[in-house]
Amino acid sequence: MTSITIDKAARTFGSVRAVDGISLDVRDGEFFTLLGPSGCGKTTLLRMVAGFCPLDEGRILFGDARIDTLPAHKRNTGMVFQNYAVFPNMKVGDNVAYGLRARNVSKADTERRVEAALKLVQLGGYGTRWPYQLSGGQLQRVAIARAIVIEPHVLLLDEPLSNLDAKLRVEMRSEIRRIQKMLGITVLYVTHDQEEALSMSDRIAVMRSGHVEQCAEPKVIYEQPATAFVANFVGTTNLLKGTVVTRTGNDVEVKVGTTGIKADAHGAAAAVGQGVVLSLRPEALRLVASGEAPPPGWSTLVGTLGETEYLGALTRFQVKVADGTVLQLMSLVPPQGDAQVTIACDPSRVVVLPEDA
Amino acid sequence: MRTFVSRNAFPLGIAVVATAFLGLFFLYPVLKVFVSSVITPDGAHFTLQNYKDVLGSGFFLQGLTNSLSIAAMASFFSMLVGVPFAFCVARLPIAGKPVLLALTALPLVLPSFVSAYALVLMFGRAGIVTGFLRDIGIPFDSIYGVKGIVIAYTLTLYPYVVLPTVAAFKSLDVSVEEAAQNLGASRGRMLRTVTLPLVLPSILAGGLLVFIEGLENFGVPFVLAEDRPILAIEAYKMFVGETATNPSSAGVLGMLLIICTVAALLVQRGMLAQRRYATGARGATPLIDVTPGVRRLASIFCWFVIAAALVPFAAVVLISFLKFSGPVLQYQFSFSNFVQLFERSYRPLGNTLLLSTLAACVATLIGVPIGYVLVRYRSRLSAILDIVATSPFAVAGTVLGIGLVMAFSSGFLILTGTALILIIAYSVRKLPFAVRSASAIVHQIDPSLEEASISLGVPPLQTFVRIMVPLMVGGIVGAFVLTFVTIASELSSTVVLYSGQWSTMTVLMFQALEGNSPGVGTSAATILILCTVLPVALVYRLLRRYEMSML
Ligand SMILES: Nc1ncnc2c1ncn2[C@@H]1O[C@H](COP(=O)(O)OP(=O)(O)OP(=O)(O)O)[C@@H](O)[C@H]1O
Ligand SMILES: [Mg+2]
Numbered sequence: 001m002t003s004i005t006i007d008k009a010a011r012t013f014g015s016v017r018a019v020d021g022i023s024l025d026v027r028d029g030e031f032f033t034l035l036g037p038s039g040c041g042k043t044t045l046l047r048m049v050a051g052f053c054p055l056d057e058g059r060i061l062f063g064d065a066r067i068d069t070l071p072a073h074k075r076n077t078g079m080v081f082q083n084y085a086v087f088p089n090m091k092v093g094d095n096v097a098y099g100l101r102a103r104n105v106s107k108a109d110t111e112r113r114v115e116a117a118l119k120l121v122q123l124g125g126y127g128t129r130w131p132y133q134l135s136g137g138q139l140q141r142v143a144i145a146r147a148i149v150i151e152p153h154v155l156l157l158d159e160p161l162s163n164l165d166a167k168l169r170v171e172m173r174s175e176i177r178r179i180q181k182m183l184g185i186t187v188l189y190v191t192h193d194q195e196e197a198l199s200m201s202d203r204i205a206v207m208r209s210g211h212v213e214q215c216a217e218p219k220v221i222y223e224q225p226a227t228a229f230v231a232n233f234v235g236t237t238n239l240l241k242g243t244v245v246t247r248t249g250n251d252v253e254v255k256v257g258t259t260g261i262k263a264d265a266h267g268a269a270a271a272v273g274q275g276v277v278l279s280l281r282p283e284a285l286r287l288v289a290s291g292e293a294p295p296p297g298w299s300t301l302v303g304t305l306g307e308t309e310y311l312g313a314l315t316r317f318q319v320k321v322a323d324g325t326v327l328q329l330m331s332l333v334p335p336q337g338d339a340q341v342t343i344a345c346d347p348s349r350v351v352v353l354p355e356d357a
Numbered sequence: 358m359r360t361f362v363s364r365n366a367f368p369l370g371i372a373v374v375a376t377a378f379l380g381l382f383f384l385y386p387v388l389k390v391f392v393s394s395v396i397t398p399d400g401a402h403f404t405l406q407n408y409k410d411v412l413g414s415g416f417f418l419q420g421l422t423n424s425l426s427i428a429a430m431a432s433f434f435s436m437l438v439g440v441p442f443a444f445c446v447a448r449l450p451i452a453g454k455p456v457l458l459a460l461t462a463l464p465l466v467l468p469s470f471v472s473a474y475a476l477v478l479m480f481g482r483a484g485i486v487t488g489f490l491r492d493i494g495i496p497f498d499s500i501y502g503v504k505g506i507v508i509a510y511t512l513t514l515y516p517y518v519v520l521p522t523v524a525a526f527k528s529l530d531v532s533v534e535e536a537a538q539n540l541g542a543s544r545g546r547m548l549r550t551v552t553l554p555l556v557l558p559s560i561l562a563g564g565l566l567v568f569i570e571g572l573e574n575f576g577v578p579f580v581l582a583e584d585r586p587i588l589a590i591e592a593y594k595m596f597v598g599e600t601a602t603n604p605s606s607a608g609v610l611g612m613l614l615i616i617c618t619v620a621a622l623l624v625q626r627g628m629l630a631q632r633r634y635a636t637g638a639r640g641a642t643p644l645i646d647v648t649p650g651v652r653r654l655a656s657i658f659c660w661f662v663i664a665a666a667l668v669p670f671a672a673v674v675l676i677s678f679l680k681f682s683g684p685v686l687q688y689q690f691s692f693s694n695f696v697q698l699f700e701r702s703y704r705p706l707g708n709t710l711l712l713s714t715l716a717a718c719v720a721t722l723i724g725v726p727i728g729y730v731l732v733r734y735r736s737r738l739s740a741i742l743d744i745v746a747t748s749p750f751a752v753a754g755t756v757l758g759i760g761l762v763m764a765f766s767s768g769f770l771i772l773t774g775t776a777l778i779l780i781i782a783y784s785v786r787k788l789p790f791a792v793r794s795a796s797a798i799v800h801q802i803d804p805s806l807e808e809a810s811i812s813l814g815v816p817p818l819q820t821f822v823r824i825m826v827p828l829m830v831g832g833i834v835g836a837f838v839l840t841f842v843t844i845a846s847e848l849s850s851t852v853v854l855y856s857g858q859w860s861t862m863t864v865l866m867f868q869a870l871e872g873n874s875p876g877v878g879t880s881a882a883t884i885l886i887l888c889t890v891l892p893v894a895l896v897y898r899l900l901r902r903y904e905m906s907m908l
Contacts, residue, residue, distance in 0.1 A: 050812050072811045073820075079812040085805035089827045099813030143809075150813060 001185055002063040002153045003028045009048055009058035009068075018044040020210030021058065026154075026188060027202075031180055033189045035197040036207030037233065042190040043158055045207075049188060050156050051075050062153050073102075078147030080157040084139040086131045092118070092142050093127030099150035117149035118142075120179060137168045141175075148179065154186040161196065173200055194234045198222065206230045223349075224266055228356045231279040238280040238327045241355070244270045252352060253299075254278055257323035261299045263350035270352050277353045282316075282330040284349035287341055294344035301343045303327070305335060319343055368734040371726045372742050378723060379788070382781045383749050386760025387615070393763060394608030407605040411613075417606075420586030421613060427503055427578075427587070428571035431510035435567040438511060439518030440560055442662050445655040446519070447526035448645050452656040457663060459897065461523075462516050464666045466839060466889050468846030468863070469513040470576025471882040475669030476500050476509055477580055478676060478875065485686065505581040510571050512666045517570070518563035525559035526552075544645075558628060565625040569618050573753035575849035576863075580870060588614050589755045593853060596759045604763065611756035618751045670886055677879035684873055694880035698865070706884060709845050709862040712776060716783030717841040723784070724791025725833060729825075731792070732799040747789040754849030757782055761854060774856040782850040787840045794839075798832035799825075838896045842889040862888070 004026040011019045018041045026032040034042040047053040049060055051072030060068040067075050078099075087095050093114055100110045118124050121141035131139060140160060147155055160176070161169045177200050180187050191197055197204050198218040205215040206229075214226040225231035228239055242256035250265045254276060261278060270276050288294050306318035306326060315334040319327045319341060327343070335341065397404045411417045445451055446458065464472070479486045480500035490497040500508070529552065578587040588610055596607035647655075680691040699706075727746050731739050749757070761782055765772035772778040802825065810820040848863045855864050862885050869878035 050808070052808055052811075071816070072808070073814050073816045075812070076814065077812055079809060081805040081809060083803060083805060085803060085809040087806060087809070087824060089824075098810065098815075102814040146809070146813065156812075 001028060001183075003030075004032075004049065004154055004186065004188065005059075005061040006045070006049070007059045007061070009045065009060060010056050011044055011048065011053060012056055017210050019048065022207075022210070022212055023058075024205055024212065024215060026186060029184045029186055031177070031187045031189065031200060031202045033191060033197045033201040033204045034207055035191060035194060035204050035234070038192060039209075040207040041210045042192070042207055046156050046158055046188060046190050049075075049154070050077050050079050076150065076153050078150060078152035078155045080140070080143045080147050080155070080160045082159045082162055084136075084143045084163075086139050086142050086146070088131050090131075091127065092123070092129050092131065092134070095131070095142055096127070096146045096149050098146065103150065113149055114145075117145040120148070120182070121145045121175075137164055137172065140164065140172065144176070144179065148183060148185065152185070154188055155180070156188050158190045159192070160189075161191075162193070169196075176200065198234070206233060208233075224351060225279060225353065228277045228279065228353045231351060231353060236282055236328055238282075238285075238325075239353075240278045240280065240325060242276060242278055244272050244274050244276055244352075247272055251347070254352065257321075257325075259299070259301055259322070261301075261345060261350065262297065262347040263352050264348050265352045268352045269354070275355045277355055279351040279353055280327065280345055281349065281351075282328055284346045285327065285329050286344050286346070287329070287331060287335055288344050290342070294342070295346075298344040298346060301327075301345070303341060303343065304339050305341050308334060310334065368730040368736070368738060368742075371730045372738060375723060375727050375742060375746055379745055379749070379785065382761070383752075383757070383785045386757060386764040387752060388760075389763040390608050390611045390615075390756060390760040392608075393604045394612050396605070398603075398605050407609045411606055411609040416586055417591065417610070420588050420591050420610075423503065423582075423585060424572055424588040424614075425617065427506050427510070428568045430503075430507045431514060431571040432564045432568040434507060434511040435515040435518045436560060436564045438662055439515045439563065440522055442515070442659055443519045443522035443526060445659050447523045449647060449655045450644050450652055451659055452652075453660070457659055460663050460667065461519055463890075463893070464513045465516045466842045466846075466893055467513070467670055468576070468848070468882070468885055468889070469509065469574065470580050470848060470866070471673055471846075471885065472513050472666075472669040473505070473509040473577040473580040474866075474870065474878060474882060475673045476505055478879070479669075479672060480505075483684070501581055501583045502585055506578050506587075509577045509581060510567070510574070512669065513577075514567045514570055515662070515666070517566040518560060521559040521563045522556055525556035529555055561628055562625055565621050565628075569621050569750075572614060572617055572621070573755075573849070575753070575755050575852070576867075579848075579867070589753050589849065592753075592759065593755050593849075596762075597853065604759075607759055611753075611759055614753050614756055615751060618753070622751050673879050673882045674886060676875075677883040681874075681876040684875055686875070694876040695883075698877050698880040698884070704858070705860050705862050705865050708776075708859055709885075709888065712779050712783065712859075712861065713841045713844040716780045716787065716844050717837050719780060719784035720787040720791040720840050721833065721837050724788050725795040725829075727788075728792045728795025728797075729799050731796045733804065746792045749785050750789040754782070754786060754847065754851075755853060757786060758850035758853030761850075773854075774859075776859050778854050779851065779859060779861075782854055783844045783847060786847070786850065787844060790843070791836060791840055794832065794836035795829070798829050798836075802828050835896050838892045842892055845888045846885055 004024070006022055006024040006026075008021045008023050009019055010017070010021045020041070022041075022045060024032075034045060036042055044053055048055055048068070051067075051070065055068050058068075059066055062075075087098065090098070096114045096117055097110050100113060105113070114127060115124065118126060121144050123138060123141050123145065126134070126138070126142075131142070134142065140163075143160070157176070161172050164172060173196060189200065198221070201218055203215065203217055204221050206213045206221060208229055214221060214230045216224075216226075221230060221234055225234065231237045232239060240256045240261075242254040242261070244252055245255045245260060246253045247265070247270065250267065251262065252265045252270055253260045253262050256278065263278060288300065294300050301319075301321050303319040303321035306320050308315055308317040314330050314332060316328065316330050317335055319329060321327060321343075329343065394407055395403055395405065397406070446454065446461070451457060477500065478484055480497070481487060482499045482501075484499070487497050487499060573589060575589045575593065578590055582590060592607050592610035592614065595603045595610060676686070677694050678690055678692070680687040680689045680693055724746070727742060731743050731746075761778055762773055765778060772781070806824055806828070807817075807820055810824045811817060815823060846863060848867060851861055851863055852867055855861065862881050866878055866881045866885070869875070869881060
């Protein structure tokens with residue numbers, strides 16, 4: 001159990017800069033997630049930590065010890081692979097004991113620790129089974145048991161749940177989180193599934209083409225994204241381009257087309273006259289019934305109702321505003337009647353973002 | 358540069374070993390053949406006269422046409438037989454399919470010239486069937502010549518088409534076929550417009566293998582061609598020379614053979630590269646429902662093909678237990694042929710077993726690491742290694758043998774007359790097979806297994822031993838045995854390279870054919886067949902069991 005420091009790590013494949021000078025600090029005992037679209041370099045970064053991908057530049061430290069110069073088998077990391085990678089020629093128990101035997105742990109100790117690890121992943125008594133006798137979810141548990149039984153400095157997981165069906169995935173999420181909390185182990189977790197990242201992590205680094213866009217707690221990532229990319233990648237949002245017209249303290253007004261929208265800048269650099277992007281999450285927007293006044297201090301937009309999509313508990317619908325922009329909204333009650341609607345937006349939930357370069 | 362070397366130490370090491378081995382024992386001899394084809398007979402200076410002489414001679418030109426047309430016809434008929442066979446096996450409910458599948462590949466490992474020899478014994482001028490037909494008054498022209506060679510090739514080489522085609526039929530994504538039918542295509546139309554185009558690359562790849570094998574083979578035309586010129590045989594005759602040796606002409610003929618096979622290989626590669634259809638097959642392709650009549654017909658067809666391919670071998674075995682007085686067959690059970698065969702010495706049998714084992718070891722030891730590197734380290738280096746390691750496939754055994762003699766009969770390394778030169782020739786020839794099978798095996802093993810082991814604290818080399826070797830061992834043993842049996846029946850480079858004390862079973866057969874002593878010939882063939890069928894049967898069990906535990 002240790003902290004991980006990644007210091008300006010970089011790796012190029014041919015002309016692709018897969019990891020482009022990334023620096024991250026993962027705290028001791030933290031559940032840290034790398035989140036990002038396909039090809040952004042998550043796996044490459046994880047494999048750098050594991051030792052399967054040499055660094056072109058930069059350093060990696062566990063605690064104070066530099067480890068990027070160590071060969072993979074001396075790093076004491078537990079790695080869980082997307083496709084399980086359970087050795088098909090060994091029984092479950094031998095799979096889990098594999099790393100202990102490499103460390104010359106005594107026979108009695110090995111047996112005890114293997115059984116304990118299997119119990120921890122709820123596979124007590126499965127040691128004598130062959131891998132082909134197990135289901136996908138069980139195989140993934142074996143892979144986790146095998147990785148944690150060696151008491152690794154850090155546990156590395158690369159999309160461990162993506163081969164499981166939806167229901168099992170949700171189950172395994174809390175399972176992995178439970179095991180992590182119980183052992184207090186540092187976890188570096190890779191996923192492209194935002195729900196997984198938000199629900200499991202202590203902190204998330206959102207990645208984009210080889211660099212980190214934002215690194216923060218899930219709540220901050222969602223509610224105060226640092227860039228338009230993060231706002232768009234995590235959750236649903238409406239991005240509107242505008243220009244700052246007034247600013248007093250953190251209260252700004254941004255002109256989007258012909259309408260002014262009030263927002264809380266949350267300390268973002270947004271000087272008067274500067275071009276910005278506003279992120280309006282569906283939950284920041286509310287339909288105003290005709291004849292009713294919008295909540296005080298909220299800005300309003302007028303538009304026409306577009307397509308509605310019934311999702312059971314919620315209804316998703318679109319509103320086309322004056323300049324032709326289509327906004328995504330959600331509400332508990334399906335919108336009724338009028339084609340002409342008024343939308344109010346909550347200034348405290350509108351996020352002001354720098355214009356994307 | 359330093360980081361490149363340290364990151365790639367393993368593949369670089371393998372590449373160096375492979376290049377050194379093949380450079381010395383393959384490229385250098387082939388270069389010798391080439392040089393001999395472009396210098397004057399006294400070795401003094403460069404000339405193209407040899408090519409003019411050979412290509413200007415009606416006899417050799419006929420040889421070239423014969424070789425090419427025979428290879429083309431063999432390829433055509435193999436596809437004609439192989440494709441329906443593969444379709445039936447892959448997609449129809451055939452009676453006795455497991456046995457059928459087990460027997461399908463057998464002709465590939467049995468010595469093809471034995472099959473040709475059986476054809477002569479049955480349909481030759483003094484053949485059993487010929488005589489019988491003549492007795493009951495049916496005139497029968499003998500089997501010799503182009504016709505016989507094409508028949509022998511088709512019967513022994515059609516599995517080259519069947520195996521990849523069955524694999525292609527099986528890996529076909531059914532939903533593509535269902536989509537075709539859903540869009541209104543009849544079953545016949547679907548087969549023609551969707552199924553067949555998808556398996557076509559595999560069919561053609563197999564067909565080209567037959568073509569190349571048909572060009573390079575020495576034994577079958579030696580048995581069946583009589584005095585018709587065939588490239589591989591004329592090169593041998595020119596070099597070994599019953600009358601006067603002529604290394605220049607042998608060199609030219611060798612180069613012509615190489616050019617033809619390389620051209621065929623390039624066509625095959627190009628075709629495979631152009632049409633690689635990614636089929637995301639989900640599970641096994643289901644069998645097609647057919648009426649019992651069709652099913653019966655298909656079963657009869659498949660079993661007929663298998664029988665036609667295997668009956669010649671069975672016939673040879675049977676005949677070897679009958680008595681011959683001189684060349685004349687007496688219908689009387691006897692071990693006299695075997696007595697006669699082993700009367701002089703057991704040495705040839707010992708040689709065959711020893712040389713095959715050693716050469717198969719060399720080919721496996723060099724080939725497996727290469728195959729591993731090709732799959733695990735994809736880089737420009739491995740692409741070059743791939744080409745180098747598979748290039749011996751493009752050179753006929755006869756030509757390689759000639760090259761080895763030219764290269765190592767004098768100078769810094771003298772090997773002619775030793776067992777070593779045979780072992781070298783065999784291992785060079787079988788290296789592509791060892792490489793291909795190893796890379797096929799490695800391909801099926803998920804790379805993250807190795808990474809999992811390393812991340813659990815086991816160093817790379819130990820990981821290779823503990824994880825990869827156990828997973829590969831079944832496949833490697835299988836490949837080793839196949840290498841062994843194909844070497845045991847190798848004839849084309851053996852006849853060029855053997856010396857008195859190192860003659861093998863194939864040489865005995867060869868001499869029996871030349872000296873027209875069918876007793877020794879058939880008993881030697883029977884021993885050879887045993888040497889192939891027994892090991893294959895043994896590993897077949899082993900491989901099956903291994904597969905079961907891997908599922
Ligand atoms: N061994 C390699 N050789 C060449 N390019 C590579 C290699 N590994 C990764 N890349 C490239 O580096 C980039 C980052 O790849 P990486 O596998 O890290 O992405 P990822 O974020 O894990 O994506 P995914 O979510 O699809 O797994 C991609 O453009 C990929 O094509
Ligand atoms: Mg990845």
